[in-house]
Amino acid sequence: MMRAGAGAMLRVVLLGVLLGALAPARAAPPGPVRLVAADLPPYAIAAGGDSPGSMVEVAQELARRLGAPATVEFYPWQRALALTGVLPRTAVLPLTRTPEREPHYRWLVRLRQQHFVFVARHGSVDLRDLAGLARRPVVVLRGSPHKRTLQEMNFSTVAECASVRECMRMVGKGVADATYGGEDIHRYAANADGNREADFDFSAIVRSGDVWLGGSLDFSEDEARKWRAAHEALRADGTLARIQRKYGLAGN
Known part of the structure; x- marks a missing residue:
């Protein structure tokens, strides 16, 4: 016959095991x-x-x-x-x-807060005249919200590019009159492909977004x-x- 003290100890051990099984698992560290x-x-x-x-x-x-x-x-x-x-x-x-x-x-x-601007070849377009610019061919990055933004501003001819550098090349070659997008990114791209930032005109800030x-x-x-x-x-x-x-x- 099991002694009373041993039986009580066994009940404590079993209760601990049961509570341990019911306790919530420790949260795993976040994965990569x-x-x-x-x-x-x-x-x-x-x-x-x-x-x-x-x-x-x-x-x-x-x-x-x-x-x-x-x-x-x-x-x-x-x-x-x-x-x-x-x-x-x-x-x-x-x-x-x-x-x-x-x-x-x-x-x-x-x-970051990003500012959005138009970019054109230096001296080719008056970037202050948005109504006139809206009738010209403009390019934007594919997958960005910029095409919808410009269409809401009544821009009639908006095409898309696979990259900002491609958009800038199209502007540099005269295929498009302007491109629209983030100022930081476009100023960086203006110094690529043998160009200089001085080869392009940048508009005033049109919109900003986080x-x-x-x-x-x-x-x-x-x-x-x-x-x-x-x-x-x-x-x-x-x-x-x-x-x-x-x-x-x-x-x-």
Whole structure:
């Protein structure tokens, strides 16, 4: 016969095992992040090597601090957007936040405010005359919200390019009279392909919009809060300003 003390001890052990089985499992650490981007210097630079672009460096540093290392892959912009909708734990940048895109991404971190401008060959077009420009052929990056924006502004002939550099080449060769998009990206592209920024005219700011790191919807809102907190820490300790200076960008 089992002694009373031994029986009580056995009941305690069994109760502990039962409670342990019922206790919630400890949350697993976040998995690695797949970061996708288009070649959009100075934000994301496909051939940058140790200088992959300001926003790529920021995103990778945030992921490192959160214990979720991020590799970066470059694709044409429209494909980068599509991959974020079908692959798990995938984030895309630089993504302008618009009402149409709102439900399709987990908005992880606001990275920068981007200003949108028109660019034309120097002296070829009066960029102050938007009504006149609306009747001319204009090109924009495929997959961006810019085509819809210009159509809402009554632009009649808006074509799309696979890359910003292609848009700038079309303007440089006279195939299009102007291109429209982010000022930082277009100023960088103006110095590519044997051109100089002085070869082009830039309009005044037409619109501005926040650029985000957008994640696939399997990121939780709790994770998004942690990304934003890490970004604030990056700003506070000076890392964000250092990365932006590396690429010639002023902070905002």
